[in-house]
Amino acid sequence: MDLTIPESASEAEAAAIVAAITAHLSERRALAVAAARDAADESASWDGEKWRFAGRLDAIGDTGKRVPDGAPTDAWSAAGRAERF
Structure with a gap:
């Protein structure tokens, strides 16, 4: 230049x-x-993981939950916020 x-x-x-x-x-x-x-x-993204996590929520009786894109990518943190999904 x-x-x-x-x-x-x-x-x-x-x-x-x-x-x-x-x-x-x-x-x-x-x-x-x-x-x-x-x-x-x-x-640290939900690619391929958030649907599996939603399936786990569904398996324990939290049906109809949608994991938002902004949810924590750490499964333990996300589980703690599952009631807000």
């Missing part, structure tokens, strides 16, 4: 350009970190 600051730019304009580029790069870095964190958190 070639970046040139016009020779006619004042010190304030050059500083503003540098500040804008720095902010942009910092934002991109933060987004990359957040994406990496989200990718790591995918292991």
